[in-house]
Amino acid sequence: xxxxLLAVAEESARLTVAxxxxxxxxxxxxxxxxxxxxxxxxxxxxCFKQYQQSEVGLAEAEAILRxxxxxxxxxxxxxxRDEHRASLxxxxxxxxxxxxxxxxNDDKNTIVEIRAGTGGDEAALFVADLFRMYTRFTExxxxxxxxxxxxxxxxxxxxxxxxxxxxxxxxxxxKFEGGVHRVQRVPxxxxxxxxxxxxxxxxxxxxxxxxxxxxxxxxxxxxVFRSSGPGGQSVNTTDSAVRITYKxxxxxxxxxxxxxxxxxxxxxxxxxxxRLFDIKLQEEADSRSEQRxxxxxxxxxxxxxxxxxxxxxxxxxxxxxxxxxxLDRIMASGELDDVVNALIAADRAAKxxxx
Numbered sequence: 001x002x003x004x005l006l007a008v009a010e011e012s013a014r015l016t017v018a019x020x021x022x023x024x025x026x027x028x029x030x031x032x033x034x035x036x037x038x039x040x041x042x043x044x045x046x047c048f049k050q051y052q053q054s055e056v057g058l059a060e061a062e063a064i065l066r067x068x069x070x071x072x073x074x075x076x077x078x079x080x081r082d083e084h085r086a087s088l089x090x091x092x093x094x095x096x097x098x099x100x101x102x103x104x105n106d107d108k109n110t111i112v113e114i115r116a117g118t119g120g121d122e123a124a125l126f127v128a129d130l131f132r133m134y135t136r137f138t139e140x141x142x143x144x145x146x147x148x149x150x151x152x153x154x155x156x157x158x159x160x161x162x163x164x165x166x167x168x169x170x171x172x173x174x175k176f177e178g179g180v181h182r183v184q185r186v187p188x189x190x191x192x193x194x195x196x197x198x199x200x201x202x203x204x205x206x207x208x209x210x211x212x213x214x215x216x217x218x219x220x221x222x223x224v225f226r227s228s229g230p231g232g233q234s235v236n237t238t239d240s241a242v243r244i245t246y247k248x249x250x251x252x253x254x255x256x257x258x259x260x261x262x263x264x265x266x267x268x269x270x271x272x273x274x275r276l277f278d279i280k281l282q283e284e285a286d287s288r289s290e291q292r293x294x295x296x297x298x299x300x301x302x303x304x305x306x307x308x309x310x311x312x313x314x315x316x317x318x319x320x321x322x323x324x325x326x327l328d329r330i331m332a333s334g335e336l337d338d339v340v341n342a343l344i345a346a347d348r349a350a351k352x353x354x355x
Contacts, residue, residue: 001095001096001099005044005048005051005095008041008044008048009045011037011041012045015034018034019031019034019035019038044095044098044099047091047094047095047098050087050091051088051092051095054084054088054091055084055088057080058081058085058088060080061077061078061080061081061084062077062081064077065077065078065081096352097348097352100348100351100352101351103171103175105171105175105206106169106171106175107168107169107171107172108170108171108206108207109167109170109171109206109207110165110170110171110174110175110206110207111162111163111164111165111206111271112134112162112163112165112174112177112202112204112205113160113203113205113271114127114131114158114160114161114162114201114202114203115127115159115160115203116157116158116159116160116200117180117198117199117200117201118197118198119183119197119198119199121153121155121157121187122183123183123199123200124153124155124157124158125153125155125156125187126181126183126308127158127159127160127200128157129183129331130181130200130202131158131163132331133330133334133336134165134334136332136333137334137335137336138167138334139334140334140335140337141167141170141173142167143170144165144166145166146166147161147162147163147257148162148163148164148255148267148268148270148271149161149162149253149255149256149267149268149271150162150257162271164207164270171204171206173340173344174204175206176343176344176347177202177204177305178202179201179202179303179305179306180199180200180303180304180305181199181200181201181202181305181307182197182198182199182304182306182307183197183199183200183310184196184308184309184310185308185309185311186310195311199304205274205275205277205278206274206277206278206281207270207274208273208274208276208277208278213273213277213280215269215272215273215276219246219247219248220247221244221245222243222244223242223243223244223245224239224240224241224261225241225243226240226241227241227257240258240260240264241254241256241264242254242255242256242261242264242265242268243268244265244268246276251276253268253271253272255267255271305317305319308327310327312325313325313326313327313328314327315327315339317343319343319346320342320343320346322339324339
């Protein structure tokens with residue numbers, strides 16, 4: 001680990017020198033590339049410098065303890081030695097965490113798709129509730145949401161809704177939301193007060209750029225049609241809705257929320273590209289060791305990851321056995337930070353164990 005840290009510190013120094021040269025400073029693109037690379041290792045380098053300082057301090061304290069006879073100096077040196085040992089232990093853990101390879105997709109915008117599963121109308125209503133929760137979470141983070149497509153029901157729910165979240169490091173915060181979300185509550189239409197169990201499926205995909213996944217237009221079939229609302233009610237009088245079929249697999253993407261056919265087509269292509277990119281990422285994860293599919297969960301859409309128990313006001317994340325008795329606040333205000341942070345910490349711990 002020490003050799004790796006020295007190499008990172010040397011790279012940081014090299015980047016600093018390069019950014020000061022006329023060649024890089026006068027080229028905005030090159031400067032941005034260097035600055036980004038420098039920023040990505042800045043925390044690691046700063047932590048390593050603190051570690052080195054504590055090593056020097058520990059060596060000096062131990063030298064005093066070996067050579068000094070003055071009781072007062074020995075006592076002070078003993079305190080310093082203990083402080084530096086504790087500091088080195090803490091910094092060692094911090095360095096190990098910082099050395100965990102960063103997911104290259106963490107900084108990307110993210111496409112989220114929520115679909116009703118078992119539970120009929122109640123599941124569709126919970127799709128709307130989850131969308132509202134993620135919207136509030138997005139607002140708290142200062143991110144933005146753009147609805148890609150929605151299929152509303154007459155009761156105010158959604159059979160499905162897909163949207164893009166745009167902002168800083170969105171995927172790093174959202175990537176553990178993929179899977180089956182189960183809800184237990186008494187529906188408004190339930191006269192006997194019985195608790196119903198429903199489920200919805202959430203898919204979370206990093207936005208794929210064209211350079212990352214190039215689509216062969218010959219593999220795509222485009223259809224246009226008139227968009228409609230709940231119960232088949234027409235919401236548009238022109239053929240602005242777009243359906244794209246990816247012929248190699250039969251995958252279908254539909255976008256109809258925009259009044260412009262051009263905008264719906266662009267959104268549908270964005271969703272299709274991200275879905276295919278997500279499949280590629282899953283295949284790459286499968287090709288690596290089984291350990292890499294961390295204990296936090298792989299994002300497998302068939303995996304039940306969370307239960308929302310409304311009668312008990314409890315949210316339970318089954319992957320990390322986390323239970324919070326604040327479901328009302330989480331749903332109403334999007335206070336997901338405790339859940340998200342716990343999932344990130346668990347994923348980091350799993351990766352440290354692999355190393």
